[in-house]
Amino acid sequence: MLKIENLHASVEDKEILRGINLEVKPGEVHAIMGPNGSGKSTLSSVIAGNEDFEITKGSIKFLGEDIDALAPEERAHKGIFLSFQYPVEIPGVSVTNFMKTAINESRRAQGLEDMPANEMLRKIREKSELLEIDRKFLSRSLNQGFSGGEKKRNEIFQMAMLEPKLAILDETDSGLDIDALRIVSNGVNRLKSKDNAVVVITHYQRLLEYIVPDFVHVLLNGRIVKSGGKELALELEEKGYDWIKQEVAV
């Protein structure tokens, strides 16, 4: 589904990604872990098409197609979703209306009619129940005055509404208390299928107790230096990143 080969990316001439190789197949859950500044968030931004970063070498293929030149919204229309670490506040635009806009813009891009209102409402109800979101919440301005947990839950609600093929969750666990973590993870797990894939980017192992990865990759200085199964996450939790740094240095 997603195939990244020798990806190098820079921001303002500073190279952050230095040769990433990653393949994600349908039905898989990948976790990307690494210390601060290793390039985790850059990788997710580059996959989603953030124009602040320049791809200097390598390629990103999604469903067999080179997507380097596509705008973020075009990638979204193809089925890539990025859950933000710091979702942006949009005053005056309610969660419901924002979702309507997002869904209908995607449908228009695919030459489809706008989603009928009753269908939209049914879908909103169904997905908000999944994320245990209160109705009143849906009429509030997007992310404005939301707590950290509400913002993250709302991100996963948007993911549920947009039904992406590939969801990248960037530090979704940060700022979540244990209940919110359970709700969010439960939502992600319920949305999982053999046809879609999830890439979880996280600093800590905690989230991976709830969203169990098939593969764990360690990102260090812009490269994936080690990959393994879910037990690798536990090892990292226990021993920190230093032993990997030493291993890489050797």
Added chain:
Amino acid sequence: MAFENRVDIDHSVHDIRMEAIKIFEEKGFPTKKDEAWKYTSLNALLKNDYSVFPKEESALEFKDIKKYFVHDIDSYRIVFIDGVYSSHLSQTSHEGLDVCIMSSALTKPKYQLVIENYFNKIAKKDDSLTSLNTAFSREGAFINIPKGKVVDKPIQILHFATGKESSLMLQPRNLVVVGENAHVQIIERHQSLTDNPVLTNAVTEIYTHKRGIVDYYKIQNDNQDASLIDNTYISQQQSSHASVHTFSFGGKLTRNNLQFFHKGEYINSTLKGITITEDKQHVDHSTLVHHATPNCESHQDYKGIYADRSTGVFNGRIIVEKEAQKTNGFQQNNNILIDDKATVNAKPQLEIFADDVKCSHGCTIGQLDDEALFYLQTRGIPKKEARALLMYAFANNVLESVKIPEVKIRINKLIAMKLGVNIGFDL
């Protein structure tokens, strides 16, 4: 322009008009040398040879101009075509209130007292453009709401220019008197239906008595050949509330002189605006809130979005006199420049002579947030629509205080149109 022989000498306001002519002749049109006009030049506009009094009357059919009204609400209407009152497009009233026209108010004896008490009393007498209007205005809205009357529906004042004249100057004059405990909502719009240049020099005087409430909405979405100089003066008595929302989307040059004067305690004044410009449009908001009495509040919030080579001015003045203790005066002006060539000149002026006051002002000039744009794009919203959503969000809190839902919907639509997107910003 030889105006003198066109003054109606029979009016009770004859002396006032003669005085105004003198002042205008002395001062002439303002130039960039005047501090208050430093960033707004009328030179290009004054090159046109304007007709001041149209020779022939024009008629318009309601169906052709319906879209310029907030037509989905029941309302009183006062409509002018090329400066002349159109009775067949209007819906006035004398039942329990007066919603009618200045020409009749100035001539009918029953209004003489109101005219004597209020005409040209709060309008700035040494202002040359106001004087020009005082001297030559023939028509406008006359709204007199008696004590205790809560007007059941909004009043719409519309001015159309048809282009019968190759270039036209209009001088509408409105007088609004809101009695004790009375409440009125007014929507005003100037609309040119032609490519011929139109310059409107409007003066509106508003008086609110004790506990009176007036909400005034100015929808400025005229075409690119029309310019507007709006002079609005508001005098407030004790515990009255007055709000003016100005939505400046269209027009070649727009200057809004908006001045509030406090004449009692516990007054609340609200001045809000959204400006969205493109091409070479110019919009200038010059506001004044004169706090002369204790325990009053004023709230100013102006948002501006400037694209292309368009230019904006925000000149916000708050004066707090020594007597005006416990004043709360807030002023906020935020601007986004979409293009490198767009400019805005923002100048907050706070002149505070009292010591126990709360006054604050904030002024920002910036660009759209790239991170926010990226966020919206990752949700499948194309860049253009995403930018529009962010601009809408930026301006949104100005709309929160709009009390007529249909006006809010209309403004939302105009914003979407102005930003060239097909997204409903319904709330």
